[in-house]
Amino acid sequence: MKKSIRERTGKQDVLLLILVLFLTAFGLVILYSVSSYNGSVRFHDAAYYLKKQLFATALGLGVMYAASRIDYHAMVALAPAVYLVSILLSIAVLLVGKEINGSKRWLALGPFSFQPSEFSKLAVILFLAWQIDRSRKKTSGFWFMCRTMATLLPIVGLVGSNNLSTAVIILGIGVVLIFVSSPGYVQFIGMGTAGIGFVAVFLAAESYRLERLAIWRNPEKYEKGFQTIQGLYAIGSGGLFGRGFGSSLQKLGFVPEAQNDMIYSIICEELGLVGAAALIFVFGMLLWRLSVISMHSRDLQGTLICAGIMAHMAIQVILNISVVTNTIPNTGITLPFISYGGTSVMFLLAEMGMALSVSCHRKTELAYDK
Amino acid sequence: MKKNMTFHKKKVWVVFLMCAGMLLGLMGRLVWLMGFRSDHYYEKAEELHERERDIKAARGRILDANGKVLADNKTVCTVSVIHSQIKEPEKVIRLLSAELGISEENIRKKVEKISSIERIRTNVDKETGDIIRRAGLEGVKVDEDYKRYYPYDTLASRVLGFTGGDNQGIIGLEVEYEDVLSGTPGKILTTTDARGVEIDEIGESRMEPEKGDDLRLSLDISIQEFVQQAALKVMEEKQAERVSVLLMNPQNGEIYACVNVPEFNLNDPFVLNTGEDVSSMNTQKAQERLNQMWRNPCLNDTYEPGSTFKIITMAAGLQEGVVSLEDHFYCPGYKLVDDRRIHCANRRGHGSQNFVEGAQNSCNPVFIEVGLRLGVQKYYQYFRQFGLMEKTGIDLPGEAGTIMHKMENMGNVELATVAFGQSFQITPIQLAATVSSLINGGNRVTPHFGVAVQSEDGNSVKELLYSSKTGIVSEDVSKKVRDILETVVSQGSGRNASVPGYSIGGKTATSQTLPRSANRYISSFLGFAPADEPRMLALCIIHDPKGIYYGGTIAAPVVRSIFENVLPYLGIKKTAVKTREDNS
Numbered sequence: 001m002k003k004s005i006r007e008r009t010g011k012q013d014v015l016l017l018i019l020v021l022f023l024t025a026f027g028l029v030i031l032y033s034v035s036s037y038n039g040s041v042r043f044h045d046a047a048y049y050l051k052k053q054l055f056a057t058a059l060g061l062g063v064m065y066a067a068s069r070i071d072y073h074a075m076v077a078l079a080p081a082v083y084l085v086s087i088l089l090s091i092a093v094l095l096v097g098k099e100i101n102g103s104k105r106w107l108a109l110g111p112f113s114f115q116p117s118e119f120s121k122l123a124v125i126l127f128l129a130w131q132i133d134r135s136r137k138k139t140s141g142f143w144f145m146c147r148t149m150a151t152l153l154p155i156v157g158l159v160g161s162n163n164l165s166t167a168v169i170i171l172g173i174g175v176v177l178i179f180v181s182s183p184g185y186v187q188f189i190g191m192g193t194a195g196i197g198f199v200a201v202f203l204a205a206e207s208y209r210l211e212r213l214a215i216w217r218n219p220e221k222y223e224k225g226f227q228t229i230q231g232l233y234a235i236g237s238g239g240l241f242g243r244g245f246g247s248s249l250q251k252l253g254f255v256p257e258a259q260n261d262m263i264y265s266i267i268c269e270e271l272g273l274v275g276a277a278a279l280i281f282v283f284g285m286l287l288w289r290l291s292v293i294s295m296h297s298r299d300l301q302g303t304l305i306c307a308g309i310m311a312h313m314a315i316q317v318i319l320n321i322s323v324v325t326n327t328i329p330n331t332g333i334t335l336p337f338i339s340y341g342g343t344s345v346m347f348l349l350a351e352m353g354m355a356l357s358v359s360c361h362r363k364t365e366l367a368y369d370k
Numbered sequence: 371m372k373k374n375m376t377f378h379k380k381k382v383w384v385v386f387l388m389c390a391g392m393l394l395g396l397m398g399r400l401v402w403l404m405g406f407r408s409d410h411y412y413e414k415a416e417e418l419h420e421r422e423r424d425i426k427a428a429r430g431r432i433l434d435a436n437g438k439v440l441a442d443n444k445t446v447c448t449v450s451v452i453h454s455q456i457k458e459p460e461k462v463i464r465l466l467s468a469e470l471g472i473s474e475e476n477i478r479k480k481v482e483k484i485s486s487i488e489r490i491r492t493n494v495d496k497e498t499g500d501i502i503r504r505a506g507l508e509g510v511k512v513d514e515d516y517k518r519y520y521p522y523d524t525l526a527s528r529v530l531g532f533t534g535g536d537n538q539g540i541i542g543l544e545v546e547y548e549d550v551l552s553g554t555p556g557k558i559l560t561t562t563d564a565r566g567v568e569i570d571e572i573g574e575s576r577m578e579p580e581k582g583d584d585l586r587l588s589l590d591i592s593i594q595e596f597v598q599q600a601a602l603k604v605m606e607e608k609q610a611e612r613v614s615v616l617l618m619n620p621q622n623g624e625i626y627a628c629v630n631v632p633e634f635n636l637n638d639p640f641v642l643n644t645g646e647d648v649s650s651m652n653t654q655k656a657q658e659r660l661n662q663m664w665r666n667p668c669l670n671d672t673y674e675p676g677s678t679f680k681i682i683t684m685a686a687g688l689q690e691g692v693v694s695l696e697d698h699f700y701c702p703g704y705k706l707v708d709d710r711r712i713h714c715a716n717r718r719g720h721g722s723q724n725f726v727e728g729a730q731n732s733c734n735p736v737f738i739e740v741g742l743r744l745g746v747q748k749y750y751q752y753f754r755q756f757g758l759m760e761k762t763g764i765d766l767p768g769e770a771g772t773i774m775h776k777m778e779n780m781g782n783v784e785l786a787t788v789a790f791g792q793s794f795q796i797t798p799i800q801l802a803a804t805v806s807s808l809i810n811g812g813n814r815v816t817p818h819f820g821v822a823v824q825s826e827d828g829n830s831v832k833e834l835l836y837s838s839k840t841g842i843v844s845e846d847v848s849k850k851v852r853d854i855l856e857t858v859v860s861q862g863s864g865r866n867a868s869v870p871g872y873s874i875g876g877k878t879a880t881s882q883t884l885p886r887s888a889n890r891y892i893s894s895f896l897g898f899a900p901a902d903e904p905r906m907l908a909l910c911i912i913h914d915p916k917g918i919y920y921g922g923t924i925a926a927p928v929v930r931s932i933f934e935n936v937l938p939y940l941g942i943k944k945t946a947v948k949t950r951e952d953n954s
Contacts, residue, residue: 283393
């Protein structure tokens with residue numbers, strides 16, 4: 001019986017795989033369209049960004065395949081070590097990190113650079129799954145919540161010192177996993193209220209954060225609202241069907257660093273409302289598959305891993321699109337699979353591999369499991 | 371290892387539903403931004419991407435009554451350099467310096483300046499521009515452009531006016547009809563990236579410029595030329611400071627000629643017509659002198675009309691019925707008004723005379739008497755009724771208003787002087803327009819140059835309309851005025867204006883300018899023909915003539931020579947039979 005657990009007893013979730021491959025390919029095509037101008041202006045190579053992303057994607061696809069073949073229990077077993085490594089890497093960034101665009105977020109590895117904060121998200125998902133699974137006591141108390149969150153503080157602090165947005169994502173993953181693992185609802189309403197109060201105090205403490213709010217309300221009036229405004233111009237000028245693939249004008253230096261956080265605005269401009277909404281739909285499908293895999297997992301570890309991955313995807317997609325459409329104040333979060341960033345796409349594909357691994361072990365096995 | 375329980379799955383599903391809800395909300399946001407607000411953002415984005423370059427529209431021409439071109443466009447070039455495209459700076463500097471006659475040093479400064487485009491010189495001849503273009507040096511740009519060109523140089527300079535660097539009117543008709551002439555500039559819209567580099571694949575969209583409409587005038591270049599000759603001749607003979615002549619149709623206000631000699635060269639409007647060098651003056655003084663030169667004395671300046679104004683007093687007196695043609699007057703050489711003795715031009719006096727003879731003699735006491743009979747209130751009323759308090763509405767900018775006593779400050783002495791044309795000032799065009807109205811049967815006409823606005827091919831023509839006011843004097847009074855003025859020429863002080871075969875009416879004037887002690891005179895003559903149905907009115911004003919300064923002696927002959935030539939030119943037939951009968 002023990003042996004049967006080790007076996008790959010279910011089929012991989014093909015729909016998830018298709019969605020992931022589609023998003024990866026779509027992301028590369030869009031990235032080339034968006035980045036070719038900046039690439040040729042800065043590096044005299046229109047494919048500069050594409051080539052780097054292609055390399056990371058190829059690597060990522062390999063990692064995904066490997067992860068999907070490995071039993072996720074083995075990965076969870078390694079979680080404490082993975083978590084420790086991510087903390088060490090984050091410390092290393094603080095000490096010997098490479099600065100790009102004014103932020104010290106990268107570790108240089110020869111010709112490649114590596115962003116440990118991307119790795120830390122994956123590490124946190126695994127670590128939480130391991131921790132919650134291990135906790136003997138009931139998982140509904142306030143003490144459980146606090147203790148679990150507290151274990152995240154080192155990595156949140158380390159990552160947050162130079163990359164606040166990623167720290168917020170990590171916290172978000174933590175909250176979702178705690179929410180999933182405890183049966184009640186009421187304490188989360190209290191927690192939500194406390195969170196809102198905390199955000200209010202956090203904003204009021206520093207005037208520059210309030211300024212962000214003011215820019216959000218009236219981006220045209222502030223110099224710092226430039227990026228937001230340019231994004232809105234791109235989105236708005238897309239109209240129903242867009243200017244057509246490759247025909248964006250806003251990517252020609254108007255939207256700063258269009259291949260990064262603001263890439264969705266160029267998608268809107270080129271593919272229009274139809275294309276932009278379709279992309280949201282594809283992301284929605286992806287979240288749906290992840291939630292289905294999570295629910296059908298035969299044990300809590302699988303459920304939590306998939307729930308964590310779903311939370312990670314959902315938070316980034318929702319926050320990114322909200323920022324680009326100026327629905328919430330500006331914060332730097334990339335769009336999964338599409339925005340430029342090798343480390344990000346590599347670990348996202350690794351996470352998808354993990355989800356595929358979970359999907360291999362379906363609930364149908366429970367019959368003889370018991 | 372824990373099992374997953376139902377609540378775990380339920381909660382995962384709750385998380386998913388929350389996320390799906392937020393994604394739906396974001397789709398709604400997209401619908402708002404890309405559906406409802408799309409036009410707004412699209413427009414803003416276009417503004418950002420498009421670079422606009424104006425294409426100058428060719429300015430409409432100004433044509434005379436017979437379609438001869440008085441103001442035209444010629445192609446000129448603007449030479450500029452584009453720093454980033456220049457490959458051989460030394461060659462460029464040498465070529466431009468040689469062809470444009472600018473020192474190498476100055477051109478070097480512009481060539482070496484790091485800017486997107488630097489203009490070297492505008493209004494370069496087309497031939498020079500072609501030479502520079504043919505040299506084919508990279509980074510040198512030759513743009514064709516239009517420049518205003520006046521084929522007749524000085525002719526009607528103050529009427530036509532000229533244009534400035536952007537082809538906008540500066541003075542004269544060029545200003546007044548700016549909207550008609552200027553046309554609509556075209557645009558070249560190119561799409562650029564954020565650095566301002568044009569995106570070739572998108573290409574440029576052009577909005578072709580719309581040429582300005584042509585303006586057709588009543589002014590006839592042949593008449594203008596002849597009148598100018600006549601004016602120059604008398605100016606030279608009398609060593610006068612300047613001479614103005616107005617020639618108009620008293621029936622409809624069309625102006626045939628408006629000469630103010632010395633004129634200035636419209637193709638070189640910043641060169642003084644006195645031969646002085648502007649560059650030797652300081653800027654303020656130079657500008658003052660130029661402004662002075664550009665003034666049109668026929669309407670920008672006022673003067674004391676003198677005896678020609680007696681026509682107005684005459685018409686007012688006849689209309690009010692305070693005087694008739696047969697009324698008898700006695701002139702002892704002066705007239706006492708209150709306690710003032712006001713002299714007649716003839717100090718020995720004209721003796722006994724009727725009203726018509728008084729007019730022939732241009733006798734001041736007679737017209738003082740008529741003025742006093744009217745009284746201040748009535749006189750003022752007619753002054754207003756004849757339109758003298760308003761501007762004529764001529765289609766040139768800067769018309770001066772009448773400078774007149776306030777009615778409450780007007781006593782008998784002031785009234786007496788006004789009655790024979792002194793102590794107040796009007797513009798020459800005002801006098802011509804008012805007398806036109808008095809002799810044409812009482813229709814106050816608007817003097818004007820512009821007759822029609824038409825397309826270049828002449829296919830679409832829009833006639834210009836001017837207001838007129840009827841009944842300012844009765845037809846009967848108008849006829850009496852014409853008859854009296856006819857006798858002034860046939861038998862009185864205007865004899866020198868008579869042309870055999872034509873019946874001519876007119877009135878002379880000689881007035882002293884202020885200060886009186888300077889002994890400077892303005893001699894003038896106002897004439898019209900044919901006297902019974904005037905089709906032409908001429909006003910000649912000679913400023914500061916030397917020697918004999920009587921209007922009847924020096925100004926009337928100018929009008930005679932004009933009538934002699936222009937009346938037949940306009941096809942106005944001689945009434946030979948009638949004249950012979952009169953003479954026999």
